[in-house]
Amino acid sequence: VPMAPKPNAKQRTTDSAAMQPADEDSLIQLLKHRYPFKCAQLKAGIGDDAAVIRPKGAAEFWLITADMLVESVDFHRGWTLPRQLGRKSIAVNLSDLAAMGARPRFFTVSLAVPSDIPQRWLLDFHDGLTEKGKAFGAFLIGGDLSSAEKHIMISITALGESQNRKVLYRSGGKPGDLIYVTGSLGRSAAGLKLLQDPDSEGRISFRKQALLAHLDPDPRCDEGLWLAQSGLVSCMMDLSDGLSMDLPRLCAASGIGAEIHVQSLPVFPEAATWNLDPVELALHGGEDYELLFAVPRSKRRRLERNYPAAFPRITCIGEMIPDAGKILLVGKGPDQRRRLLPRRGWDHFKK
Amino acid sequence: VPMAPKPNAKQRTTDSAAMQPADEDSLIQLLKHRYPFKCAQLKAGIGDDAAVIRPKGAAEFWLITADMLVESVDFHRGWTLPRQLGRKSIAVNLSDLAAMGARPRFFTVSLAVPSDIPQRWLLDFHDGLTEKGKAFGAFLIGGDLSSAEKHIMISITALGESQNRKVLYRSGGKPGDLIYVTGSLGRSAAGLKLLQDPDSEGRISFRKQALLAHLDPDPRCDEGLWLAQSGLVSCMMDLSDGLSMDLPRLCAASGIGAEIHVQSLPVFPEAATWNLDPVELALHGGEDYELLFAVPRSKRRRLERNYPAAFPRITCIGEMIPDAGKILLVGKGPDQRRRLLPRRGWDHFKK
Numbered sequence: 001v002p003m004a005p006k007p008n009a010k011q012r013t014t015d016s017a018a019m020q021p022a023d024e025d026s027l028i029q030l031l032k033h034r035y036p037f038k039c040a041q042l043k044a045g046i047g048d049d050a051a052v053i054r055p056k057g058a059a060e061f062w063l064i065t066a067d068m069l070v071e072s073v074d075f076h077r078g079w080t081l082p083r084q085l086g087r088k089s090i091a092v093n094l095s096d097l098a099a100m101g102a103r104p105r106f107f108t109v110s111l112a113v114p115s116d117i118p119q120r121w122l123l124d125f126h127d128g129l130t131e132k133g134k135a136f137g138a139f140l141i142g143g144d145l146s147s148a149e150k151h152i153m154i155s156i157t158a159l160g161e162s163q164n165r166k167v168l169y170r171s172g173g174k175p176g177d178l179i180y181v182t183g184s185l186g187r188s189a190a191g192l193k194l195l196q197d198p199d200s201e202g203r204i205s206f207r208k209q210a211l212l213a214h215l216d217p218d219p220r221c222d223e224g225l226w227l228a229q230s231g232l233v234s235c236m237m238d239l240s241d242g243l244s245m246d247l248p249r250l251c252a253a254s255g256i257g258a259e260i261h262v263q264s265l266p267v268f269p270e271a272a273t274w275n276l277d278p279v280e281l282a283l284h285g286g287e288d289y290e291l292l293f294a295v296p297r298s299k300r301r302r303l304e305r306n307y308p309a310a311f312p313r314i315t316c317i318g319e320m321i322p323d324a325g326k327i328l329l330v331g332k333g334p335d336q337r338r339r340l341l342p343r344r345g346w347d348h349f350k351k
Numbered sequence: 352v353p354m355a356p357k358p359n360a361k362q363r364t365t366d367s368a369a370m371q372p373a374d375e376d377s378l379i380q381l382l383k384h385r386y387p388f389k390c391a392q393l394k395a396g397i398g399d400d401a402a403v404i405r406p407k408g409a410a411e412f413w414l415i416t417a418d419m420l421v422e423s424v425d426f427h428r429g430w431t432l433p434r435q436l437g438r439k440s441i442a443v444n445l446s447d448l449a450a451m452g453a454r455p456r457f458f459t460v461s462l463a464v465p466s467d468i469p470q471r472w473l474l475d476f477h478d479g480l481t482e483k484g485k486a487f488g489a490f491l492i493g494g495d496l497s498s499a500e501k502h503i504m505i506s507i508t509a510l511g512e513s514q515n516r517k518v519l520y521r522s523g524g525k526p527g528d529l530i531y532v533t534g535s536l537g538r539s540a541a542g543l544k545l546l547q548d549p550d551s552e553g554r555i556s557f558r559k560q561a562l563l564a565h566l567d568p569d570p571r572c573d574e575g576l577w578l579a580q581s582g583l584v585s586c587m588m589d590l591s592d593g594l595s596m597d598l599p600r601l602c603a604a605s606g607i608g609a610e611i612h613v614q615s616l617p618v619f620p621e622a623a624t625w626n627l628d629p630v631e632l633a634l635h636g637g638e639d640y641e642l643l644f645a646v647p648r649s650k651r652r653r654l655e656r657n658y659p660a661a662f663p664r665i666t667c668i669g670e671m672i673p674d675a676g677k678i679l680l681v682g683k684g685p686d687q688r689r690r691l692l693p694r695r696g697w698d699h700f701k702k
Contacts, residue, residue, distance in 0.1 A: 027496055031477060039490050042457070051492035053457060055512070057410035066459035066508060068495045106393070106404060108417035110461075110506040126382060139390050141402035144419045144506070145378055151499070155461040155506035157417060161406070 025249065047253070048170050049099040049237055050160070061162040062105075065096035071151035079195045082121045084215045085154075086128025092240065093158040094136050095219035095289040099238035101168045101228020102160030104138035104221060110155040112148035136221045166228045168293070170253035173235040175322040177294035179258060180303075181266065182220050183312040185243060186278055187213040189285025190271040206270035217289045223311050224291055232303045236293035242286035244341050248327050250292060257326035260318035260341065283329075284344050294320055376600065399521050399604070400450040400588055401511070412513040416447035422502035430546045433472045435566045436505075437479025443591065444509040445487050446570035446640040450589035452519045452579020453511030455489035455572060461506040463499035487572050517579045519587040519644070521604035526673040528585050528645035530609060531654075532617065533571050534663040536594060537629055538564040540636025541622040557621035568640045574662050575642055583654045587644035593637035595692050599678055601643060608677035611669035611692065634680075635695050645671055 032046050043052040043061060050065035069075055069089050080088070094104045109129060113122070130140050138158060191214030194207055220238070227233045237250050243260070251258050267278035290312075295303050300316075307314055321328070327341040383397050394403035394412060401416035420426055420440050431439070445455045460480060464473070481491050489509060542565030545551060545558055571589070578584045588601050594611070602609050618629035641663075646654050651667075658665055672679070678692040 027473065030474070031491070034474075034477070034481075042490065042492060045490070045492040046494075051457070051459070053492070053510075055406045055409040055411065055413055057408055058406040059408035060406065062406055062413075064457070064459060064493060064508075064510070066461045066493055066495050066506075068461040068463060068497050068506065070463050070497050070499060070504075072500060073498055106402070106415070108402070108415060108508055110417045110419040110508075112419060112421050112504060122378065123381070123385075126385070130385075139393065139396070140382070141393065141396040141404070142415060142417055143397075144417050146419050146421050147424055148421060148504070149423060149502060153421075153463060153499070153504050153506075155417075155419065155495075155504075157415075157459055157461075157508035159404075159415070 044169065049096040050102065052100070052162075052167055061102075061165055061167055063097055063100055063102040063160040063162065063167065064157065065093055066155065066157045067093045067096060068156075069154040071153065076195075077152065080215050082124035083128035086125040086130075087132035087216050089154045089156055090129050090133045090138065090158070091217050091219050092289065093156045094133070094138060094221055095217075095238045095240065097158055097160035098219045098221040098224030099168075099236055099291060100160075101166060101224045101236070102162050103225060104133070104136045104158060104160050106141045107133060107138050107156055107158040108142045109140065110144040110146070112146040112153040114148050114150055114152070117152070136219060163225060163229060166231075168224075168228045168233055168236040170235055170237050170250050173250065173254035173256055173294040173320050174296065175256055175320050177234050177296050177320040178300055178316050179247075179260070179292070179294050179318045179320060180314045180316050181239065181243075181290050181292050182223050182314050183288070183290040184266040184268050184282075185239070185288050185290060186271060186281030186285045187268040188217060188287040188289070189214075189242075189281040190268055190274075190276055191215065192285075192287070193271075193276055194274070206273060210268065210271070214287060217287065219289055220291045220312070226308065226311070227291065227293060230303070230306065232295055232299040234294045234296055236291060239288045239290045239292050240286065242284045242288075242344075243282065243292070244284050244327070244343050245286070246292060247341075248325065248343060250294070251320070251327065252325065254320070255324050257321045257323040257328070258318055259321050259328045259330055259338070261330045263332050264315060264317045266313070266315040266317075283341065394518075395520065400447040401453065403451070403518055412453075412516055412518055414448055414451055414453040414511040414513065414518065415508065416444055417506065417508045418444045418447060419507075420505040422504065427546075428503065431566050433475035434479035437476040437481075438483035438567050440505045440507055441480050441484045441489065441509070442568050442570050443640065444507045445484070445489060445572055446568075446589045446591065448509055448511035449570045449572040449575035450519075450587055450642060451511075452517060452575045452587070453513050454576060455484070455487045455509060455511045457492045458484060458489050458507055458509040459492060460494040461497070462494065463497040463504040465499050465501055465503070468503070487570060514576060514580060517582075519575075519579045519584055521586055521588050521601050524586040524601065524605035524607055524645040524671050525647065526607055526671050528647050528671040529651055529667050530598075530611070530643070530645050530669045530671060531665045531667050532590065532594075532641050532643050533574050533665050534639070534641040535617040535619050535633075536590070536639050536641060537622060537632030537636045538619040539568060539638040539640070540565075540593075540632040541619055541625075541627055542566065543638070544622075544627055545625070551625045557624060561619065561622070565638060568638065570640055571642045571663070577659065577662070578642065578644060581654070581657065583646055583650040585645045585647055587642060590639045590641045590643050591637065593635045593639075593695075594643070595634050595678070595694050596637070597643060598692075599676065599694060601645075602671070602678065603676065605671070606675050608672045608674040608679070609669055610672050610679045610681055610689070612681045614683050615666060615668045617664070617666040617668075634692065
């Protein structure tokens with residue numbers, strides 16, 4: 001199993017070789033087995049969107065997640081405003097808390113910046129960070145500031161609190177469960193494509209939607225909390241690396257597989273106006289920060305009846321199947337051919 | 352007030368311009384005033400060694416601290432083994448918990464590594480990280496892995512638990528309080544000098560002590576916990592950037608000053624055998640990860656009688672004075688001349 005990051009010249013467009021997401025998965029698996037810690041107050045450690053602890057005497061579980069944004073891998077300084085970057089940095093962390101149904105509460109930020117970054121940049125970045133955090137109930141409580149040679153590095157750790165000790169894990173899915181996503185998929189990837197190829201055509205209003213989805217995503221915190229409280233959901237995670245990368249992770253945690261129906265995907269159809277394939281973006285695009293979850297078939301009606309209309313829509317895109325690790329895509333058209341879904345989310349579109 | 356990192360060619364020996372520690376202090380002050388969050392469950396936020404939260408219903412306070420190590424700024428890959436680097440990475444974070452008297456419990460690590468880092472390196476690093484954490488009661492519960500263009504970046508967030516809700520802050524010192532440090536000062540800086548100048552002379556056993564102090568420091572967790580529980584200490588922090596940098600921070604938090612007696616400093620005298628000035632190292636060296644704390648004069652006897660003999664010694668090095676921000680150094684010899692202590696810890700010796 002490959003674990004060390006490997007440069008892959010064909011897929012790279014910058015000199016910074018990105019790490020294959022598969023490598024991180026492998027490392028996580030390896031660490032999970034290498035350090036199988038059982039310790040008091042730890043409900044869940046390595047391997048889910050966040051770790052779950054239960055402080056002695058506490059009414060609630062507390063969840064902790066860490067995520068890093070690296071310049072030239074995760075963002076480009078010229079494509080974003082410092083304030084937007086601050087907003088996105090905390091948003092992607094809060095998305096991990098949303099994925100387990102926790103309320104965001106606190107966060108720390110460690111920041112390494114090159115010496116030519118002006119003071120104004122740092123202040124704008126922190127403004128974005130704190131305003132977005134506050135909008136979702138999370139407050140900056142500490143951090144670290146260091147120098148970096150060339151690239152900005154942003155490392156955030158966010159803490160959330162459960163409600164009524166209800167937390168959703170990646171594991172817990174069963175064959176037959178229906179698979180849902182919130183919102184639409186592929187909009188952020190369409191925005192990234194626009195940034196990568198600024199000469200592309202497309203209606204202005206759609207372009208703005210796509211760019212905002214990529215540069216200033218909103219985590220689905222209220223939706224995640226509602227889903228966790230509803231008691232209707234068997235497993236959940238957030239979509240950060242693309243459906244074709246993340247769905248196998250959700251399935252692996254439950255030891256099952258999945259079947260996705262192409263025609264059900266809530267794509268971003270406007271991407272077609274600038275010659276992108278909305279289905280490809282939805283499957284492999286990444287950075288949607290929508291929620292991916294499963295619901296037992298018997299609870300489908302209750303979910304669809306009770307899910308708040310004010311939230312972004314939810315869409316059933318397929319179902320869990322018994323075959324561990326098998327992810328099938330059921331095609332459009334009369335023959336509905338099934339094919340295996342290749343894992344090419346993050347690094348396909350990321351660079 | 353300067354806040355953005357500034358290159359300072361004269362003090363740099365690598366092409367990576369280090370950030371002035373004063374800049375981080377200024378940013379912290381700015382953020383504290385810019386975002387004066389008061390929110391439920393937060394006892395203390397930005398500005399101390401760790402933030403303090405009180406989860407709803409919890410028996411204890413929980414403390415959170417974040418620290419980053421950047422290659423070529425904080426370490427050089429060729430000077431250390433990956434396992435040692437893992438051990439040091441968690442140790443410096445646990446030192447921040449020790450500084451407030453908390454028991455280490457959990458930590459997350461976000462790691463960005465260049466693509467040429469072998470799998471072996473990652474495993475050894477994690478071995479060091481987890482073994483050192485475990486030795487002090489802290490368990491790895493999550494993290495993130497990303498690619499970096501050239502330099503390794505290690506960002507850790509550590510969580511600790513108070514005992515009987517007793518936590519020591521930087522604030523709380525009063526004029527007349529006696530100032531103490533644990534262990535000895537300047538040993539780590541002597542080790543760094545050896546690494547920077549491998550041709551220097553010196554007795555082998557002393558060299559090994561100094562190198563280990565620099566490459567594999569131990570946080571003073573048991574000592575910090577004991578001091579917090581003792582009820583004898585008015586304020587505390589850990590020494591990471593050198594006495595001349597950190598003591599002003601301790602004083603600033605209490606709105607007072609300090610007077611340090613040169614002849615009282617628990618120096619590392621062996622550094623003199625390779626032509627270093629032990630007093631300079633003790634004042635400005637940095638990375639000692641010893642505890643710096645103050646004790647009301649009336650409690651001095653109780654402290655010195657009860658402090659466990661098994662712990663590294665504690666030494667009284669001076670006292671707090673009323674003049675806010677004034678840090679005086681009382682010289683050796685019959686005249687005992689007082690002079691202002693210049694702030695030149697971290698960046699003086701760091702590079």
